[in-house]
Amino acid sequence: xxxxxxxxxxxxxxxxxxxxxxxxxxxxxxxxxxxxxxxxxxxxxxxxxxxxxxxxxxxxxxxxxxxxxxxxxxxxxxxxxxxxxxxxxxxxxxxxxxxxxxxxxxxxxxxxxxxxxxxxxxxxxxxxxx
Ligand SMILES: [Zn+2]
Ligand SMILES: [Zn+2]
Numbered sequence: 001x002x003x004x005x006x007x008x009x010x011x012x013x014x015x016x017x018x019x020x021x022x023x024x025x026x027x028x029x030x031x032x033x034x035x036x037x038x039x040x041x042x043x044x045x046x047x048x049x050x051x052x053x054x055x056x057x058x059x060x061x062x063x064x065x066x067x068x069x070x071x072x073x074x075x076x077x078x079x080x081x082x083x084x085x086x087x088x089x090x091x092x093x094x095x096x097x098x099x100x101x102x103x104x105x106x107x108x109x110x111x112x113x114x115x116x117x118x119x120x121x122x123x124x125x126x127x128x129x130x
Contacts, residue, residue, distance in 0.1 A: 024105045028113045
């Protein structure tokens, strides 16, 4: 079971399944959308994922064809994303997940677009793309 929320706690979700995979993404879109050096995301099955409050406050933005990112319209938190390439999945932003979970990203992806001002120091696999 995974629970998460946006910063203002308007949007809350639950996933009855654990995360299947997790990555750090250094692509330009993730950097801009997160306002940071990279995005941190974890995949859960769509089946078992539920928005338990704040559904009407979610707004979607298609950052690239088929990739839709969902934000809280009150606080601006990027809560999760979906991709038409893998419609069976929900891509959670790990920073929004509650509590002491054990989700640890295992790969750095899109390092070809990595910020020049950030050096990767973990010894985990890196991929120029994904
Ligand atoms: Zn919010
Ligand atoms: Zn990315």
